[in-house]
Amino acid sequence: MERKDNGRLEGRTAIVTGSTYGIGEAIAKVLSSEGAISIITGRTDEEGERVAEEIKSAGGAAEFHHLDVTDEKEVDEVTRATYEKYGKIDILVNNAGIAGPNKPTHEYTREEWEYVFDVNVTGAFLCTKHVVPYMKKRGGGNIVYISSIYGIVGAQDIPAYHATKASNRIMAKIDALLYAKDNIRVNSVHPGFIWTPLVKDFLTDQSENLGGTIEDLRRELDAAHPIGHIGEPNDIAYGVLYLVSDEAKFVTGSELVIDGGYTSR
Numbered sequence: 426m427e428r429k430d431n432g433r434l435e436g437r438t439a440i441v442t443g444s445t446y447g448i449g450e451a452i453a454k455v456l457s458s459e460g461a462i463s464i465i466t467g468r469t470d471e472e473g474e475r476v477a478e479e480i481k482s483a484g485g486a487a488e489f490h491h492l493d494v495t496d497e498k499e500v501d502e503v504t505r506a507t508y509e510k511y512g513k514i515d516i517l518v519n520n521a522g523i524a525g526p527n528k529p530t531h532e533y534t535r536e537e538w539e540y541v542f543d544v545n546v547t548g549a550f551l552c553t554k555h556v557v558p559y560m561k562k563r564g565g566g567n568i569v570y571i572s573s574i575y576g577i578v579g580a581q582d583i584p585a586y587h588a589t590k591a592s593n594r595i596m597a598k599i600d601a602l603l604y605a606k607d608n609i610r611v612n613s614v615h616p617g618f619i620w621t622p623l624v625k626d627f628l629t630d631q632s633e634n635l636g637g638t639i640e641d642l643r644r645e646l647d648a649a650h651p652i653g654h655i656g657e658p659n660d661i662a663y664g665v666l667y668l669v670s671d672e673a674k675f676v677t678g679s680e681l682v683i684d685g686g687y688t689s690r
């Protein structure tokens with residue numbers, strides 16, 4: 426992604442969880458293209474280094490830190506290191522997420538259910554918990570929770586995932602209320618289906634369990650979106666850019682739906 430030099434986020438530090446690939450990678454690249462220093466995080470070090478290098482080659486600023494969001498010690502280390510190096514944390518995007526097993530609720534084991542919550546809910550909680558004190562010290566900041574259309578409407582698959590995405594939606598509203606007085610804006614983003622490894626794996630799983638080719642399933646998914654196709658990671662990244670930019674200074678506790686019309690039905 427080319428450096429745009431509109432400088433909407435010049436010099437701001439942005440921690441993007443789960444930015445080693447998928448939507449998080451696109452968010453980090455778009456924020457850096459507007460002057461932010463993106464802190465790329467995730468568990469796949471090679472991919473994280475790749476994303477950071479690609480941002481730097483395009484003239485942006487980025488660095489990779491290994492981070493499993495379920496590990497509070499690692500969350501503490503990454504947030505502390507960012508604050509100590511740059512003197513501030515302006516932006517946190519709680520993007521890291523997993524789909525979890527695709528089976529009915531009653532077939533889940535407690536461990537399977539809890540692991541999806543550990544990553545998608547507790548992981549986001551831990552990042553917010555550790556970032557807020559630094560944001561307060563500097564007089565403000567921006568937090569975005571990447572929820573889903575399934576934080577708004579239901580579906581008859583991956584039940585734990587949908588429950589976590591509904592949690593993310595309300596977590597954003599609670600934090601918006603709690604920290605408005607601290608000049609910290611908090612919003613949620615609700616993507617429709619976006620072509621990433623998460624969705625590719627989901628379709629592979631469906632094709633193995635229910636039959637049909639991945640191409641057929643992809644066509645069905647495209648048709649489920651009134652606009653005629655699923656989205657791409659940048660569709661979400663530009664929404665996040667808006668929310669964390671000064672143009673959105675009156676926007677907090679809001680839910681930005683980016684879904685090709687999926688939830689309008």
Ligand code: NAP
Pocket residue numbers: 442443444445446447448449466467468469470472492493494495519520521522523544548571572573574615616617618619620621622623624
């Ligand atoms: P993805 O392609 O599977 O990427 C997920 C990212 O999360 C990767 O960078 C992964 O990196 C990271 N991650 C997973 N577990 C982690 C952990 N324990 N600690 C830290 N990072 C972890 O998924 P995606 O489609 O880009 O989804 C990103 C977010 O958007 C998720 O919250 C998802 O719920 C949401 N979303 C996606 C869609 C969609 O259609 N794609 C729709 C609605 C909402 P590592 O493997 O390197 O750790």
